[in-house]
Every structure is written in structure tokens, then in C-alpha cells.
Amino acid sequence: xxxxxxxxxxxxxxxxxxxxxxxxxxxxxxxxxxxxxxxxxxxxxxxxxxxxxxxxxxxxxxxxxxxxxxxxxxxxxxxxxxxxxxxxxxxxxxxxxxxxxxxxxxxxxxxxxxxxxxxxxxxxxxxxxxxxxxxxxxxxxxxxxxxxxxxxxxxxxxxxxxxxxxxxxxxxxxxxxxxxxxxxxxxxxxxxxxxxxxxxxxxxxxxxxxxxxxxxxxxxxxxxxxxxxxxxxxxxxxxxxxxxxxxxxxxxxxxxxxxxxxxxxxxxxxxxxxxxxxxxxxxxxxxxxxxxxxxxxxxxxxxxxxxxxxxxxxxxxxxxxxxxxxxxxxxxxxxxxxxxxxxxxxxxxxxxxxxxxxxxxxxxxxxxxxxxxxxxxxxxxxxxxxxxxxxxxxxxxxxxxxxxxxxxxxxxxxxxxxxxxxxxxxxxxxxxxxxxxxxxxxxxxxxxxxxxx
Amino acid sequence: xxxxxxxxxxxxxxxxxxxxxxxxxxxxxxxxxxxxxxxxxxxxxxxxxxxxxxxxxxxxxxxxxxxxxxxxxxxxxxxxxxxxxxxxxxxxxxxxxxxxxxxxxxxxxxxxxxxxxxxxxxxxxxxxxxxxxxxxxxxxxxxxxxxxxxxxxxxxxxxxxxxxxxxxxxxxxxxxxxxxxxxxxxxxxxxxxxxxxxxxxxxxxxxxxxxxxxxxxxxxxxxxxxxxxxxxxxxxxxxxxxxxxxxxxxxxxx
Numbered sequence: 001x002x003x004x005x006x007x008x009x010x011x012x013x014x015x016x017x018x019x020x021x022x023x024x025x026x027x028x029x030x031x032x033x034x035x036x037x038x039x040x041x042x043x044x045x046x047x048x049x050x051x052x053x054x055x056x057x058x059x060x061x062x063x064x065x066x067x068x069x070x071x072x073x074x075x076x077x078x079x080x081x082x083x084x085x086x087x088x089x090x091x092x093x094x095x096x097x098x099x100x101x102x103x104x105x106x107x108x109x110x111x112x113x114x115x116x117x118x119x120x121x122x123x124x125x126x127x128x129x130x131x132x133x134x135x136x137x138x139x140x141x142x143x144x145x146x147x148x149x150x151x152x153x154x155x156x157x158x159x160x161x162x163x164x165x166x167x168x169x170x171x172x173x174x175x176x177x178x179x180x181x182x183x184x185x186x187x188x189x190x191x192x193x194x195x196x197x198x199x200x201x202x203x204x205x206x207x208x209x210x211x212x213x214x215x216x217x218x219x220x221x222x223x224x225x226x227x228x229x230x231x232x233x234x235x236x237x238x239x240x241x242x243x244x245x246x247x248x249x250x251x252x253x254x255x256x257x258x259x260x261x262x263x264x265x266x267x268x269x270x271x272x273x274x275x276x277x278x279x280x281x282x283x284x285x286x287x288x289x290x291x292x293x294x295x296x297x298x299x300x301x302x303x304x305x306x307x308x309x310x311x312x313x314x315x316x317x318x319x320x321x322x323x324x325x326x327x328x329x330x331x332x333x334x335x336x337x338x339x340x341x342x343x344x345x346x347x348x349x350x351x352x353x354x355x356x357x358x359x360x361x362x363x364x365x366x367x368x369x370x371x372x373x374x375x376x377x378x379x380x381x382x383x384x385x386x387x388x389x390x391x392x393x394x395x396x397x398x399x400x401x402x403x404x405x406x407x408x409x410x411x412x413x414x415x416x417x418x419x420x421x422x423x424x425x426x427x428x429x430x431x432x433x434x435x436x437x438x439x440x441x442x443x444x445x446x447x448x449x450x451x452x453x
Numbered sequence: 454x455x456x457x458x459x460x461x462x463x464x465x466x467x468x469x470x471x472x473x474x475x476x477x478x479x480x481x482x483x484x485x486x487x488x489x490x491x492x493x494x495x496x497x498x499x500x501x502x503x504x505x506x507x508x509x510x511x512x513x514x515x516x517x518x519x520x521x522x523x524x525x526x527x528x529x530x531x532x533x534x535x536x537x538x539x540x541x542x543x544x545x546x547x548x549x550x551x552x553x554x555x556x557x558x559x560x561x562x563x564x565x566x567x568x569x570x571x572x573x574x575x576x577x578x579x580x581x582x583x584x585x586x587x588x589x590x591x592x593x594x595x596x597x598x599x600x601x602x603x604x605x606x607x608x609x610x611x612x613x614x615x616x617x618x619x620x621x622x623x624x625x626x627x628x629x630x631x632x633x634x635x636x637x638x639x640x641x642x643x644x645x646x647x648x649x650x651x652x653x654x655x656x657x658x659x660x661x662x663x664x665x666x667x668x669x670x671x672x673x674x675x676x677x678x679x680x681x682x683x684x685x686x687x688x689x690x691x692x693x694x695x696x697x698x699x700x701x702x703x704x705x706x707x
């Protein structure tokens with residue numbers, strides 16, 4: 001090439017050769033294109049998903065197969081035979097039907113069709129003219145049970161009676177039925193399910209097949225939601241504790257800023273904070289993985305609530321505890337870590353657990369900004385099934401965490417109350433304990449008696 | 454002011470010296486110029502109606518309350534000097550509170566061991582040994598592993614005393630140590646305090662227990678409205694009070 005550049009005459013010769021080659025190749029391409037138009041060109045071969053949840057085609061279960069082809073130039077089509085892959089079976093009421101289209105206009109195409117487990121044949125009364133589109137829909141065809149890529153083969157007959165081989169169709173991916181598919185398909189045939197689903201409310205909210213299908217389908221979403229809070233909440237604890245210390249600082253300015261942090265975060269909706277973080281940070285050129293950003297927003301939000309919980313907990317510790325520690329020569333930090341915090345933790349466990357529950361439920365808000373979590377999974381299932389059942393199953397998944405925790409909180413509060421009773425009156429142990437409610441009732445009774453007098 | 458009676462202990466320098474102590478809570482003057490000296494080994498009881506400033510005075514000695522003006526000396530250290538390391542000083546001044554203030558999350562033993570380990574940097578074994586020894590002294594060896602909530606008030610207070618004593622203090626302050634106790638539990642605590650006094654501990658005791666003061670105290674101090682009204686040996690003070698206010702008060706509590 002360097003030599004060519006030195007001799008300008010030689011370079012122009014080469015240029016003209018290159019142009020010639022380009023033109024020639026263009027012609028070849030166009031010719032090739034027109035040769036493709038000869039014969040039937042298959043446009044599409046698809047099967048409709050027969051899975052209750054998901055977009056897969058399950059083998060062995062009836063589905064609808066759609067096959068489309070365009071009639072080539074200078075050609076007419078009288079008959080088409082499509083051969084099914086080996087192992088195909090027919091469902092009840094299996095049939096096939098051809099539609100002829102001129103662009104978007106549907107043409108009248110009288111026809112006769114036959115179908116068997118091996119093949120289907122459509123014969124047109126009048127040959128289909130060139131350039132028209134033939135769509136053959138085959139109903140209730142069960143593709144082979146084994147998973148794999150399946151193609152339709154076959155042949156067609158033109159108006160002259162000449163039979164030609166069809167190009168092989170595009171492959172249809174078939175998976176073998178999962179346990180869930182097997183169960184839901186079995187349920188489809190059960191009379192009680194039919195009866196159940198005949199009640200609109202039950203069908204829409206508690207569809208048995210969708211309950212079965214949703215449980216595994218939402219499991220990953222449940223894990224992702226749980227992980228959001230299981231990482232976010234522990235992250236919020238040290239931040240919250242630090243903020244609570246700042247809230248109790250001797251310096252007014254520090255108290256002031258800590259108060260702003262707490263009040264702004266607690267005084268605005270988490271939903272808004274999520275929007276600000278998710279749509280605001282990209283403006284600053286900061287891009288964080290949405291799942292991680294979700295965790296961070298949850299942690300920051302929860303830290304403000306925890307700060308107040310911790311502060312209340314620390315301030316509920318009697319002054320005498322601080323004084324006793326001080327009188328023993330302990331530094332404020334030693335007092336905090338060895339005397340105050342261990343007692344605070346016990347006291348704040350119920351409220352902090354409530355906060356955990358709130359935060360767990362609030363992970364659902366992240367669905368609004370596209371974080372893949374349980375709500376998002378349920379939402380897409382509802383969209384694809386047009387049924388509310390996935391939301392109900394989702395509710396079950398949330399309750400799986402929140403109900404036991406609520407129970408634990410109640411138990412813990414009972415224990416704490418009992419411990420407090422003991423410490424104030426150690427000799428009362430044998431007396432039956434009055435619950436708070438009972439106590440309030442008895443106080444009311446006494447008051448009522450007094451008023452009577 | 455009868456400062457004569459304290460002369461019997463002046464053969465050495467007083468261990469606690471309070472000079473012209475004033476304390477305000479806001480605009481309320483709780484201590485209006487208090488002077489008090491306590492010699493080594495002396496047991497001083499402070500009495501007075503509530504609001505007289507006796508507890509505040511006691512709490513000023515280990516700086517749980519910061520005096521507004523005046524000085525508190527411990528040996529030759531001025532503890533009201535801001536440069537003094539107050540935590541260091543508090544190791545040598547034990548305090549027992551009316552409300553016990555045991556750490557509820559720790560066992561009796563754990564209560565005693567905490568400051569030993571964290572402040573005096575004793576090892577776990579050493580601290581445990583000291584704790585058990587101290588518990589034995591207050592008669593609670595069998596309660597070492599009990600939580601405060603499992604102990605009676607009297608037992609809790611004895612643990613609190615053991616906790617303070619474990620730090621090997623030079624002065625013990627008692628702030629109405631028996632006031633929160635049921636009468637039948639007071640005795641055990643007072644017995645411990647008597648033993649302590651016999652052992653030569655310097656004690657400043659805010660109490661209403663006349664019997665205890667008579668038996669144990671070297672000196673009784675009567676305070677009212679933020680000043681020391683009268684002080685002297687307990688017999689003289691109780692049987693022959695010089696001031697109207699003292700007589701009034703004693704007339705009320707006997």
C-alpha cells in the first residue's frame with residue numbers, strides 16, 4: 001500500500017477495481033434476495049405458552065402452534081402439509097385452520113383440512129396467489145414431552161400439481177413440565193377446582209392453580225425483599241446509635257444538626273426519599289446498583305427512627321445508673337458501653353423489632369423504582385395472568401415474617417414487664433401478676449367508686 | 454457553730470475538707486456556705502429535714518453535683534479544681550445510694566466486678582475473688598450469681614455496699630442508704646455499716662436512723678435550709694440540742 005501511495009496513477013486504477021467489486025457484490029446480493037422469493041418463505045413458527053406462569057412451552061401439553069409463510073413470486077399454492085416432530089400428540093378437539101392475508105386484509109379462503117398426530121394438511125379450494133401470506137394455526141397440539149428444539153417440516157403443492165419440499169421452520173423451544181406445571185395442569189381437570197373457580201371472588205383472589213404457581217415463582221422475590229431488610233436494618237443500627245449520641249450531645253450545634261437529620265427523615269415519606277435518591281443521584285453523575293441503593297435508602301430512613309428509639313431507651317435508664325457508675329470511677333464511655341447500653345438493648349428490642357417489621361414491609365415501595373423484590377415479582381405475575389392471586393400469595397409471604405415477629409415482640413414485652421415488676425417488688429413473686437389492662441381496669445373501678453362517694 | 458467537738462480528731466489532717474460550699478439549682482440556693490471537715494476514721498452522720506441540702510452536700514463530695522462555688526478537698530487534692538481527674542478521685546470515694554442503683558443486667562458478683570475490671574484493670578480472676586470476699590463480708594456469699602431483681606431490697610443494698618467497698622475506698626458516703634427499705638430489712642444494712650465503722654472506715658452518712666447515729670457516729674451534724682445549724686457528738690446533739698430548729702426536727706422524728 002505504501003508503494004501504491006507513491007504512484008498516483010496506480011492508486012486510481014486500484015480504486016476503480018474496488019468500486020467495480022462493490023457494484024458486482026451488490027447485484028449478487030439483490031439476485032440472491034429475489035431467488036429467496038421463489039417458493040414459500042416461512043415468516044414465523046411459534047407456539048403459544050401453555051404455562052400458567054411464565055412464557056415457556058411445555059412438552060406433552062396441548063398448545064397452539066402458528067405457522068406463517070409468504071407465497072413466492074410467479075407461484076401459487078394449492079395445498080400445504082406440515083409434518084409435526086416425532087412424538088407429537090393431539091389434544092382433544094385438535095384442528096388446524098389456514099388464514100390468507102393480503103397485507104392486513106383477510107381474504108376469503110375456502111379450504112379443507114385434515115389433522116393427525118403426524119401431520120396436518122390444508123387444501124385450498126382456489127390456489128393462493130403469489131405474494132399472499134398464509135397463516136396456519138394448529139390448535140391443541142401437544143409437542144413432544146422431552147425438552148428440546150422442534151421444527152415443523154413438510155411440503156406444498158402448487159397449482160400445477162407439483163409438490164415441493166418446505167424449508168424447515170424456525171425452532172420452537174420446548175421444556176419438559178415442571179412439578180408446578182404438572183400440579184396446575186392436574187388441577188385444571190379437577191371438579192372441585194372448577195367449582196371453586198366458578199365463584200368469581202375465589203377465582204380472582206384465591207385461584208388454586210395460581211396459588212400453586214405463585215408460591216415458587218415469588219420465592220426469589222421474597223428472598224430478595226428479605227435480603228434488602230436483613231442488610232439494610234443492621235446497617236441502620238450503628239448509624240442510628242451514632243445519631244442518638246449526637247442527639248444527646250452537650251454541644252447545641254451538634255444536637256441541632258442531629259435533630260434536623262431525624263426530623264427531616266421521619267417527617268417525609270420513605271416513598272419520596274426513594275424517588276429523590278433514585279432519580280436525584282443520576283443527576284449528580286452517581287450511578288449505584290439499584291438494589292444496593294435500595295438498601296442504602298432503607299438504612300438511612302430506618303436510622304432516623306432507630307436513633308429516636310435508642311435515645312428514648314437510653315434516657316429511660318434511671319439517672320441512678322449513671323451516678324452509680326460515675327461514683328465507681330467509670331468514664332462516661334465505660335458507663336455507656338458496660339452499664340447503659342446493655343440495659344438499653346433489652347428495653348428497645350420490642351420497639352426496634354417493630355421498626356424492623358415496618359422496614360420489611362416498606363421494602364415493597366422500592367418496586368416503584370424498579371428494584372427487583374417481592375412486590376415487583378407479584379406485580380409482573382398479576383400483569384401476565386390478569387388475576388389478583390399472586391398479590392394474595394405475596395401477602396402470605398410478608399406475613400410469614402411479620403406474624404412470628406409480632407408474636408415474639410409480645411412475648412418479650414411480657415417478659416420485660418415481669419422483670420420490671422420483680423425488680424420493684426422482689427417479695428411479690430408469688431402473687432399472680434396483673435396485666436396492664438387488668439391494672440387499668442382496677443384503677444378505673446377505684447376511680448368510679450370514688451366518684452360515687 | 455460548735456466546731457469544738459471535731460477537735461478530738463484533729464491529730465491528723467482531715468481527709469475531707471469542705472470550705473464555704475455554695476450550690477444553686479437554677480435560682481434556688483440549696484447550699485448556702487457549708488464548711489465541714491472529716492478526719493480519717495471518723496464517722497459523721499448528717500441529719501436534717503428534706504430539702505435541707507444534706508444529700509446535695511454529700512453528692513458534692515464526689516462531684517455528682519458540681520458546686521457553684523467553694524472548695525472540696527480530698528487529702529491534699531482540691532477536687533473542685535477543674536484540672537483534677539475526677540474519675541481517679543471517685544475510685545477512692547465509695548458511695549451508697551438510697552435507691553441502691555445496682556446494675557440490673559449483672560449478677561451480684563458482676564456488679565462488683567465491673568468497676569474492678571474496667572477501672573482498676575484487675576483480671577477476671579482477681580476481680581472475681583475480690584467480689585466473693587466482699588459478698589462474704591456483707592453476708593451474701595450464697596447470692597453471688599443472683600440478679601438484683603432476685604434479691605430483696607436489703608440484700609441489694611448490701612451488694613451495693615460491697616460494690617463500693619471492693620474499690621478499696623478511703624471514704625464512704627451513704628445517702629439515706631436505709632430510707633427505701635422495709636423496716637425489717639434495715640437492720641441487716643445497718644449491721645454492715647456498723648461493722649464498717651468498727652473497722653475504721655471514714656464514713657459520711659446521711660441518715661435518719663438516730664439509733665445508728667448514737668451507736669456509731671463520732672459526730673452528728675444537723676443541717677437545715679442549706680447550712681449546718683449545729684453539730685457535735687450525737688449524745689449532746691440529740692439530748693441537748695442548742696438550736697430551736699434542731700429541737701423542732703428531733704421532736705418530729707422521735
